[in-house]
Amino acid sequence: MKEKKCSSCKKSKLLCEFNKNKSKKDNLATECKACCADYSKQYRAQNKDAIVLKKKQYSEKNKEKISEYHRQYRIENKEKIAEYRKQYREKNKEKMSEYHRQYCEKNKERLKEHRRQYRIENKEKIAEHLKQWREINKDAISLKKKKYREKYKETINKKNRAYLQNKRANMKSVIYEIKNKINNRSYIGCTTQLGRRWREHKGSLERGKHENGLLQKDYNKYGKDAFVYSILKEHRKDIQFQDLEKEETKLILGKKQNGEKLYNISVKISSIEI
Numbered sequence: 251m252k253e254k255k256c257s258s259c260k261k262s263k264l265l266c267e268f269n270k271n272k273s274k275k276d277n278l279a280t281e282c283k284a285c286c287a288d289y290s291k292q293y294r295a296q297n298k299d300a301i302v303l304k305k306k307q308y309s310e311k312n313k314e315k316i317s318e319y320h321r322q323y324r325i326e327n328k329e330k331i332a333e334y335r336k337q338y339r340e341k342n343k344e345k346m347s348e349y350h351r352q353y354c355e356k357n358k359e360r361l362k363e364h365r366r367q368y369r370i371e372n373k374e375k376i377a378e379h380l381k382q383w384r385e386i387n388k389d390a391i392s393l394k395k396k397k398y399r400e401k402y403k404e405t406i407n408k409k410n411r412a413y414l415q416n417k418r419a420n421m422k423s424v425i426y427e428i429k430n431k432i433n434n435r436s437y438i439g440c441t442t443q444l445g446r447r448w449r450e451h452k453g454s455l456e457r458g459k460h461e462n463g464l465l466q467k468d469y470n471k472y473g474k475d476a477f478v479y480s481i482l483k484e485h486r487k488d489i490q491f492q493d494l495e496k497e498e499t500k501l502i503l504g505k506k507q508n509g510e511k512l513y514n515i516s517v518k519i520s521s522i523e524i
């Protein structure tokens with residue numbers, strides 16, 4: 251008997267066209283494979299929701315069993331999975347990079363916050379990693395730096411010049427005046443670091459902690475805008491500070507003799523030439 255009649259489509263078919271079924275006499279199903287497949291398809295279409303629900307229930311009930319199965323599978327098929335992933339990435343390069351780009355764009359803020367948090371939590375780890383990385387890539391880094399310096403030579407030189415100029419301007423040796431426009435009282439001072447010294451004056455006046463009580467009092471009374479900062483006399487850069495102080499003292503004493511109003515109360519005895 252090489253052929254058998256299907257109970258569903260009534261066609262005579264080869265035995266290999268029937269599924270096995272041990273409960274039957276001839277160990278074969280009564281319906282042919284094609285009919286069985288049709289039936290299954292129909293059944294699935296008609297019972298879609300019920301099947302989905304059943305699957306869901308099953309996976310919920312067997313959560314641990316399933317995850318254990320997956321875990322085991324991943325362990326046993328490590329290389330196979332890696333190879334598959336590699337091939338997939340190779341094949342879908344553009345699709346993946348596009349997907350990645352979109353994902354980053356959509357989750358910009360979240361990713362930013364995540365990175366920030368990570369940096370805070372892993373400060374030491376990152377520092378150590380960076381140190382090691384620098385050590386390993388020493389030569390590459392120094393080469394890169396060299397190339398960068400060569401490429402941006404002009405810009406760097408320009409920046410350096412500007413920095414030095416600015417520094418020099420701030421390093422002037424001068425005698426300066428802080429003048430109260432309203433009552434014409436002046437504070438006289440001298441410095442070899444003009445920018446810094448003026449910042450100090452402004453800062454301590456703002457905090458109410460200026461060393462000169464009279465000046466502070468008027469500052470509180472008249473406000474910041476009542477005071478004008480100006481240079482009275484500029485000296486050679488290489489002047490000794492002692493000499494600068496002597497010049498300052500001379501100027502203060504002269505102004506006092508002229509009856510000009512000053513905030514300076516005392517002068518340094520050491521700076522008066524005898």
Ligand SMILES: [Zn+2]
Pocket residue numbers: 256257258259260261281282283284285
């Ligand atoms: Zn059939």
